[in-house]
Every structure is written in C-alpha cells, then in structure tokens.
Amino acid sequence: xxxxxxxxxxxxxxxxxxxxxxxxxxxxxxxxxxxxxxxxxxxxxxxxxxxxxxxxxxxxxxxxxxxxxxxxxxxxxxxxxxxxxxxxxxxxxxxxxxxxxxxxxxxxxxxxxxxxxxxxxxxxxxxxxxxxxxxxxxxxxxxxxxxxxxxxxxxxxxxxxxxxxxxxxxxxxxxxxxxxxxxxxxxxxxxxxxxxxxxxxxxxxxxxxxxx
Amino acid sequence: xxxxxxxxxxxxxxxxxxxxxxxxxxxxxxxxxxxxxxxxxxxxxxxxxxxxxxxxxxxxxxxxxxxxxxxxxxxxxxxxxxxxxxxxxxxxxxxxxxxxxxxxxxxxxxxxxxxxxxxxxxxxxxxxxxxxxxxxxxxxxxxxxxxxxxxxxxxxxxxxxxxxxxxxxxxxxxxxxxxxxxxxxxxxxxxxxxxxxxxxxxxxxxxxx
Numbered sequence: 001x002x003x004x005x006x007x008x009x010x011x012x013x014x015x016x017x018x019x020x021x022x023x024x025x026x027x028x029x030x031x032x033x034x035x036x037x038x039x040x041x042x043x044x045x046x047x048x049x050x051x052x053x054x055x056x057x058x059x060x061x062x063x064x065x066x067x068x069x070x071x072x073x074x075x076x077x078x079x080x081x082x083x084x085x086x087x088x089x090x091x092x093x094x095x096x097x098x099x100x101x102x103x104x105x106x107x108x109x110x111x112x113x114x115x116x117x118x119x120x121x122x123x124x125x126x127x128x129x130x131x132x133x134x135x136x137x138x139x140x141x142x143x144x145x146x147x148x149x150x151x152x153x154x155x156x157x158x159x160x161x162x163x164x165x166x167x168x169x170x171x172x173x174x175x176x177x178x179x180x181x182x183x184x185x186x187x188x189x190x191x192x193x194x195x196x197x198x199x200x201x202x203x204x205x206x207x208x209x210x211x212x
Numbered sequence: 213x214x215x216x217x218x219x220x221x222x223x224x225x226x227x228x229x230x231x232x233x234x235x236x237x238x239x240x241x242x243x244x245x246x247x248x249x250x251x252x253x254x255x256x257x258x259x260x261x262x263x264x265x266x267x268x269x270x271x272x273x274x275x276x277x278x279x280x281x282x283x284x285x286x287x288x289x290x291x292x293x294x295x296x297x298x299x300x301x302x303x304x305x306x307x308x309x310x311x312x313x314x315x316x317x318x319x320x321x322x323x324x325x326x327x328x329x330x331x332x333x334x335x336x337x338x339x340x341x342x343x344x345x346x347x348x349x350x351x352x353x354x355x356x357x358x359x360x361x362x363x364x365x366x367x368x369x370x371x372x373x374x375x376x377x378x379x380x381x382x383x384x385x386x387x388x389x390x391x392x393x394x395x396x397x398x399x400x401x402x403x404x405x406x407x408x409x410x411x412x413x414x415x416x417x418x419x420x421x
Contacts, residue, residue: 010231010246010247011230011231012224012228012231013229013231014229015231016231018216018224018231020224020226020231021226022226022227023408024226024409024412024413024416025223025224025225025226026223026412026416027219027222027231028219037348037412037415038351038352038415039348039349039352040352096379098375100375101372101375101376104368104372105372136248139227139228139248149359150360150362151365151368153362153365153369154365154368154372155369156311156315156369157299157315157319157365157366157368157369157373158369158372158376159302160299160300160302160303160311160315160369161283161302161369161370161373162376162377164294164299165283165292165294165373165377166285166377166380167292168285168290171287171288171290172287172380176302176311177308180303180308180311181308181310181311188314191359195359199227199228199248200227200229203230203247
C-alpha cells in the first residue's frame with residue numbers, strides 16, 4: 001500500500017479533510033457520525049479522550065492505595081491467622097526461595113501497575129505539551145501499555161485459586177482479603193484509561209511540530 | 213492532493229490516521245502502516261474456516277474446563293478438589309463478593325461471548341452466504357471484549373498458585389486444567405489468524421453482493 005499523498009510526508013485522513021474510522025479503517029467525509037461499514041461512532045479526533053484518560057487514571061491510582069495497604073490474603077494455619085499484603089506476599093515467596101515466582105508477582109502487581117500509571121500520564125501529557133520522545137517511540141509505548149495492562153490481573157487470580165484450593169478446615173485455609181477487590185478495580189480502571197486514549201493524537205502533535 | 217481518489221479506494225490507519233490507497237492484499241501477505249507499523253490487513257487463505265473451527269474448539273474446551281475437576285490438593289491423606297467454578301466462587305463470602313461476578317465474567321462468560329460472536333459473524337460467510345443480521349454489532353462486540361477475556365492471564369495465575377502451594381501439599385492437575393491450557397493455545401492461534409480490517413472488508417463486500 002502506498003501513501004495516497006505521494007508526498008515524502010505521510011498524509012493523514014485529517015489533513016486531507018476526511019475522517020477515518022478507528023474500528024475498520026474506512027474513510028468518510030467530515031460530518032458523518034456513524035461508520036457505514038462497521039457501525040462504530042466516528043470522529044476525526046476524540047476530543048474528550050485525554051480528559052477521560054486522566055479521570056480513569058486518577059480513579060485507578062486512588063484505588064491502588066488501599067490495594068497495597070490492606071491484606072490480599074488471610075492464611076489460617078492451625079487456628080492461627082496471618083494476613084499478607086501484596087508486597088508481603090512477594091517477601092514471603094522470597095523467604096521460601098521461589099525467586100522466579102516472586103519476580104512474576106512483583107512485576108505483575110507492583111512494577112507493571114506503577115509504570116503503567118507513569119506511562120499513561122506521560123502519553124496524555126505528551127499530546128498537550130512538547131516532549132523529547134519521538135512519536136514512533138511513544139506509539140510503541142502505548143502499544144506496550146495496552147498489551148501489558150491485563151496481565152496485572154494475575155495476582156487476583158492467584159488469590160482466587162489459592163482461596164478455592166486451600167480449604168482444609170482446621171489444618172490450613174486461605175481466604176481473600178479486601179485488597180483483592182481494590183486491586184482488581186484499579187487494574188480495570190487503568191485498562192479503561194489506556195483504552196480511552198486516542199493514539200492518533202500522538203501523531204498530531206508531531207505533525208504540528210514539523211509544519212511550524 | 214487536490215485530486216483525492218474516491219472514498220472507497222482509501223483506507224485510514226486506525227492507530228495513527230495515515231491515509232492509504234486501498235490495494236488488494238494477497239493471501240499470506242501482510243500490509244502494515246508505514247508510520248506506526250500497525251498491521252492493516254493480513255488475509256490468510258482459509259482463515260475464516262480455521263477461525264470458526266478454533267472458536268468452536270475453544271467453546272468445547274471451556275465446557276470441559278467448567279465441568280471436570282480443575283486441581284486437587286492433598287495434605288496428610290485429606291484431599292480437597294477445586295473446580296473452575298469453585299475458583300470463581302472464591303470471593304463470594306463477605307466484602308469481596310462483587311469480585312465473584314468479575315471473575316466469572318473475565319474467565320468464563322466474556323471468552324465464551326467472544327467465541328460465540330466470532331462464530332456468528334463468520335460462519336455464514338464461510339459457507340458463502342450473506343452475513344446474518346447484526347453481524348457488525350456482534351463483531352464490534354467481539355473486538356471490544358478482546359482485552360477483557362482473560363483466559364490466558366488466568367492460566368499464568370494458576371501456574372503461580374501451583375508453585376506457592378507446591379511446598380505445602382501434594383497437588384495434582386485435573387483434566388479441566390489441561391482443557392483450559394488447550395483453550396488458551398486455541399485462543400491465541402485464533403487471534404493470530406484474525407485480522408480486524410480484513411474481516412470488516414469481507415463483511416462489507418459480502419453484505420453488498
């Protein structure tokens with residue numbers, strides 16, 4: 001496929017006075033509200049996108065705090081109950097010598113959510129302000145954020161599996177803590193935040209720069 | 213750019229809005245965006261039949277995963293067996309109850325809905341007929357659900373949980389576990405075969421002829 005503009009620079013649908021559908025790629029004249037190929041709502045640029053990104057991101061951040069403070073797991077062994085937070089669980093795993101698994105949990109529940117908050121905030125800022133990172137690199141970053149987001153749910157699933165499996169009455173039982181809920185909600189909110197982002201905005205800012 | 217071709221001959225990259233002349237992409241070839249490298253079209257020979265078969269296989273495997281025992285834990289001669297539904301119900305008591313709904317949705321309901329919607333969209337076309345009514349809504353829903361169907365995330369969670377418990381007790385994997393592993397492989401294969409823009413194009417042309 002070749003670029004329709006035949007110019008050294010890429011011609012966008014917006015620059016050509018047209019509107020592209022983000023669902024199916026079909027091109028429309030401006031003013032069309034619904035795509036006739038796929039039925040998705042279309043807009044040249046989603047103008048409320050950045051606002052929604054910030055709103056969901058803050059919501060995700062807020063619920064991430066209790067997720068780390070409150071216990072994720074309540075373990076009862078021979079009548080004695082102990083509670084562990086997300087970070088506590090990682091430390092426990094390391095004490096047991098399972099470094100590989102500790103690393104997976106640490107990455108999925110702490111590193112990935114935190115870097116996701118930072119990356120989404122950076123991307124949202126980058127369409128409003130000038131940044132040094134090239135549009136290509138930022139697009140790659142966005143793809144990574146989108147891909148990686150759902151994997152943070154691992155810890156919630158681990159808690160569910162442990163809680164359903166380890167129910168041996170008095171000997172040992174594991175029950176989920178309230179942090180599991182806020183963690184799951186936090187992951188969902190950040191996923192919605194990333195999805196609200198209109199990746200075409202990354203390239204718009206870049207173009208404005210080239211044109212003057 | 214005074215003379216732009218007709219709208220039907222154009223295609224805009226859904227990720228970055230770059231405008232391209234629509235070309236017929238040969239089966240087996242992949243057209244991607246020059247600027248952001250997103251895959252635009254990737255038609256594959258017999259892809260439609262393969263996707264339907266894989267989605268059907270996934271549904272069968274999911275049913276197996278629900279009804280067979282998933283994992284079995286044995287400590288000092290006492291066994292505890294958990295099915296996939298037990299895992300979903302793990303949060304059902306106390307304050308964590310709302311998570312039960314979310315778990316059921318993420319692991320079972322949303323993946324099943326996606327497979328169903330994909331079959332609904334593609335099956336009539338694979339037999340050379342017109343798409344069924346609302347095929348577009350069905351496929352749009354299938355695409356919107358893609359990040360929320362978390363079967364493969366769940367299976368990694370199972371692996372982590374297994375290692376956590378392995379030290380405490382003897383653990384055995386039930387048939388449902390293997391059904392679920394199969395389900396994940398089939399899902400990944402199916403999503404790799406499917407190119408969103410190609411499906412939309414096919415739907416569009418089949419609707420008109």
